[in-house]
Amino acid sequence: MAEQHLSPRLIPDRLQSRSSRMLKSWESLLLVVAILIFALNSFASPYFLDPWNLSDATFNFTEKALIAFAMALVIISGEIDLSVASIIALSSTAMGLAVTMGADTPVLVLVGLGTGLFCGMVNGLLITGLGLPSIVVTIGTMSLFRGLSFIILGDKAYTGYPESFAFFGQGYVWWVFSFELALFAVCAVVFGVLLHKTNFGRTVYAIGNNQTAALFSGVRVGRVKFILFLLTGLMAGIASICLTSRLGSTRPSIALGVELEVVTMVVLGGVSILGGSGTIPGVVLAAFIMGMVTFGFGLLNVPGIVMSIFIGALLISVIALPILWSRARRRMAQ
Amino acid sequence: MAKLLKNREILLVFAIIALVFLIALRFPGFVEPANLARVYNDTSILIILALGQMAVILTRCIDLSMAANLALSGIVAAMINAAFPGVPIPLLILAVVGLGAVLGSINGLLVWKLDIPPIVVTLGTLTIFRGSIFLLSNGAWINAHQMSDAFKALPRASFAGFAVLSWLSVMAIIAVYLLMTRTPIGRAFFAVGGNPHAAVYTGIDVGRTRFLAYCLSGALAGLAGYLWVSRYAVAYVDIAAGFELDIIAACVIGGISIAGGIGSVGGAVLGSLFLGVIKNALPVINISPFAQLAISGTVIIIAVAVNARTESRKGRVILKKAEAV
Numbered sequence: 001m002a003e004q005h006l007s008p009r010l011i012p013d014r015l016q017s018r019s020s021r022m023l024k025s026w027e028s029l030l031l032v033v034a035i036l037i038f039a040l041n042s043f044a045s046p047y048f049l050d051p052w053n054l055s056d057a058t059f060n061f062t063e064k065a066l067i068a069f070a071m072a073l074v075i076i077s078g079e080i081d082l083s084v085a086s087i088i089a090l091s092s093t094a095m096g097l098a099v100t101m102g103a104d105t106p107v108l109v110l111v112g113l114g115t116g117l118f119c120g121m122v123n124g125l126l127i128t129g130l131g132l133p134s135i136v137v138t139i140g141t142m143s144l145f146r147g148l149s150f151i152i153l154g155d156k157a158y159t160g161y162p163e164s165f166a167f168f169g170q171g172y173v174w175w176v177f178s179f180e181l182a183l184f185a186v187c188a189v190v191f192g193v194l195l196h197k198t199n200f201g202r203t204v205y206a207i208g209n210n211q212t213a214a215l216f217s218g219v220r221v222g223r224v225k226f227i228l229f230l231l232t233g234l235m236a237g238i239a240s241i242c243l244t245s246r247l248g249s250t251r252p253s254i255a256l257g258v259e260l261e262v263v264t265m266v267v268l269g270g271v272s273i274l275g276g277s278g279t280i281p282g283v284v285l286a287a288f289i290m291g292m293v294t295f296g297f298g299l300l301n302v303p304g305i306v307m308s309i310f311i312g313a314l315l316i317s318v319i320a321l322p323i324l325w326s327r328a329r330r331r332m333a334q
Numbered sequence: 335m336a337k338l339l340k341n342r343e344i345l346l347v348f349a350i351i352a353l354v355f356l357i358a359l360r361f362p363g364f365v366e367p368a369n370l371a372r373v374y375n376d377t378s379i380l381i382i383l384a385l386g387q388m389a390v391i392l393t394r395c396i397d398l399s400m401a402a403n404l405a406l407s408g409i410v411a412a413m414i415n416a417a418f419p420g421v422p423i424p425l426l427i428l429a430v431v432g433l434g435a436v437l438g439s440i441n442g443l444l445v446w447k448l449d450i451p452p453i454v455v456t457l458g459t460l461t462i463f464r465g466s467i468f469l470l471s472n473g474a475w476i477n478a479h480q481m482s483d484a485f486k487a488l489p490r491a492s493f494a495g496f497a498v499l500s501w502l503s504v505m506a507i508i509a510v511y512l513l514m515t516r517t518p519i520g521r522a523f524f525a526v527g528g529n530p531h532a533a534v535y536t537g538i539d540v541g542r543t544r545f546l547a548y549c550l551s552g553a554l555a556g557l558a559g560y561l562w563v564s565r566y567a568v569a570y571v572d573i574a575a576g577f578e579l580d581i582i583a584a585c586v587i588g589g590i591s592i593a594g595g596i597g598s599v600g601g602a603v604l605g606s607l608f609l610g611v612i613k614n615a616l617p618v619i620n621i622s623p624f625a626q627l628a629i630s631g632t633v634i635i636i637a638v639a640v641n642a643r644t645e646s647r648k649g650r651v652i653l654k655k656a657e658a659v
Contacts (some may be wrong), residue, residue, distance in 0.1 A: 069562055080453070085567050126635065133454060135396070136582075136592045140634035145577050147628025154624050187440050252624075304475075305571070307467030316458040319450050 008047040026270035030285040036109045041296040042225040055176035061291030062180040063239040068265040070235040072283045075266055076276030078208045079134040084236045085258035086145035091115040091240035093149040096158025096250040103162045112241040120233015124226040158250040169246025180242050192280040208275030264315040342589035346604040357615045377610030378503035382558045383583040384636040385510045387604040391542045393524040394594030395452035400555045400579035402463035407434045407559030409467050412569035419482040431556045438552015442545035455509030467571045472582050476487055478567040489565045511599045527594025583630050588639040
């Protein structure tokens with residue numbers, strides 16, 4: 001977790017102690033916010049603290065958080081992927097198509113994962129192979145992937161998924177712990193280890209901080225970025241399996257606008273949108289916060305589109321507040 | 335001849351002519367002057383929006399909130415008209431353009447004063463604008479019978495053989511062309527995108543220039559908002575949803591570099607026309623309207639790939655000359 005403090009601007013004469021550094025970190029602030037929201041929610045509604053209710057609340061964020069882990073890596077490396085929601089739609093459509101051809105659950109899962117990987121590969125090839133800017137490419141593939149679902153589905157919907165397929169979005173592993181929540185926990189650990197404890201993770205930070213320097217230090221920038229887009233596609237495929245299984249149907253407008261929520265989650269988790277810094281524990285906390293806020297709003301009968309105003313404002317303010325804060329501190333120091 | 339072919343605008347003109355010619359081979363009615371005028375009229379709103387987006391992209395920014403701004407301005411125009419049918423339409427248009435500019439200036443201020451990446455700002459304001467429409471209208475539709483006749487008639491009215499909507503877009507093209515080529519701020523848009531550091535040394539305020547670009551795109555989105563609502567005679571939360579992609583596609587097709595500093599008014603107009611011809615041709619050649627989204631996406635990707643190739647080739651030529659010396 002120490003990499004992000006090696007920024008060239010501040011070189012103190014002695015290092016801060018580990019405990020004071022942790023106290024001042026973005027993650028501890030998020031933890032405080034999470035606890036506050038939790039407390040507020042349990043005061044606001046007597047039904048909030050029911051274990052089954054809390055378990056239901058986790059469905060608000062698990063699918064998005066699965067993508068957010070991979071998106072965090074992409075954003076740390078200085079790129080962005082706006083096509084994730086459309087990948088969900090295309091994977092879901094492909095699975096629906098497979099159902100009409102009589103595929104069973106294992107085949108459906110393979111189809112979902114395969115479509116996700118394929119979409120990620122298309123993004124990765126265009127961005128690293130042709131050297132195109134990721135923001136335009138993924139805006140393009142965002143309409144291409146969803147457009148393909150529209151061509152295949154039109155105004156129809158696929159239903160009739162097999163009973164065993166429902167497990168991924170509706171099944172429980174143990175007591176109130178759903179399959180999605182367990183998957184979320186496993187992926188959090190896997191991505192945490194990948195980013196913070198492996199060489200691969202260090203190269204991701206290196207690319208985000210200075211791509212040219214990383215290239216000259218022998219990092220295969222193109223290959224790492226390609227893997228990251230592949231990984232994002234795969235996670236979107238997994239999210240698509242969970243979402244499709246939970247809803248039990250596919251429409252071409254499935255998961256519309258989810259890319260915004262995923263990016264908000266990543267940025268709220270303390271990942272710099274300019275690349276180079278951020279942590280997985282931060283993203284996990286941000287996922288909890290966003291999930292509990294939407295759930296709390298739901299208990300208070302706030303309509304979905306008003307929640308989206310809140311998410312848009314949250315996205316801007318989590319970036320603006322640290323900037324304003326550091327400016328105010330600089331002014332006070334003078 | 336080779337030089338002529340490298341010119342982006344001329345290539346696009348050829349592409350559009352070839353496209354129209356191909357359609358005319360099977361459906362001669364498509365090239366009748368009256369139909370071509372109809373296609374242009376149908377593309378007018380996209381052209382107006384692409385002009386604003388061009389200014390923003392030139393300064394190395396992007397405005398994803400244009401369609402949401404259009405919808406919010408449009409619904410406000412419709413609500414004012416429904417509540418006070420007596421307000422004269424020119425005044426109403428002025429108010430809506432002002433509202434659009436204010437909404438655009440919010441983007442501009444966040445980019446200028448807080449240095450937040452433009453994509454994040456406009457993704458955020460996109461949802462905020464759309465949500466505000468819901469709060470304003472409570473999700474209700476404003477239908478044709480609630481709007482005054484004058485409100486609905488203006489874009490449809492005919493002047494010298496063409497609809498007023500077409501004339502308005504021609505005026506917008508001329509105004510933005512003059513702004514881009516004949517004023518200091520137009521030069522500043524190019525300078526800021528071409529090399530922000532150099533722009534600072536020539537005395538250009540980079541942040542302020544970007545702010546003004548957002549104000550321009552906002553004002554044009556406001557104008558387009560009135561035109562959209564009055565043309566289709568209905569206003570609700572989701573009007574022009576997803577249209578921001580078409581606007582960016584038009585710019586990218588028109589050779590406006592997403593990296594900033596490269597582009598022209600002609601490119602933005604031709605890029606919009608290219609999309610407009612495709613959009614109008616799809617039903618004629620019997621392709622499902624559902625295919626349009628996928629076609630836009632494919633065209634964006636192809637266009638950005640072509641742009642990247644032409645831009646990078648320029649760099650290589652200079653290197654070869656340097657080696658030869």
